[in-house]
Amino acid sequence: MSGRRSRSRQSSGTSRISEDQINDLIVKLQQLLPELRDSRRSDKVSAARVLQDTCNYIRNLHREVDDLSERLSELLANTDTAQAALIRSLLTQ
């Protein structure tokens, strides 16, 4: 498996990830989170906080997908032919 191969390559020490790179990734992750995006670099947010908020954000998105799936299911069950035509027209765009 390629995953396993790349891991063993990593352990050989040539491509060890530095602390700086990890911190850089944390900052990038932080920029994706609605709650933390606007905090400036000066007010430093801890890595643990960023990771924690990332988890919460993903959970929220999963919940939204659950919710939207339910609503879509209802809507599609009651879809009349006109709406089916709408879907088809979206498909052919």
Next chain:
Amino acid sequence: MASQDKSINTDVPEKDVFALHFLQSLSNLKTQNPSNSPDKTNDRVKKIKMAAYVSMARAAGGRRLWSRALLRRAASENNKIVRFPRRKRRVTWLSRRRCNRRAPVEEKAADRLRDLVPGGGEMETSKLMKETAHYIKCLSMQVKVMQCLVDGLSPK
């Protein structure tokens, strides 16, 4: 939503690509499963959810670990609901090494993240964070498209 970060922003799939995959699965579902009984309703919700995640993974392509993990799981679970990963603790020696480097509280948070990102259980920390960034972008795109569809189909 615009982020200036190029290094992890370049290959986020277009909305249209996801929408196309998703609408195709939906129209297949519609023809396959016309019944309206309560059982079937529940079943259909699961199928729609599954279709959404699979379409997202397809749109993201095969170069991402999370998308490959998601598609693998979807294929193996067949009609079952898409569940997020039970972690396989195959990287224990690596985790121990990570623990020496990072604070335990960070490790705990990273482990929780591993449970949420498909395939995350097998990623070391920096990979996990890159994949997470990409996964979040795709997921929020997915939510937006689904919301548009719901709005479009809702009676005015």
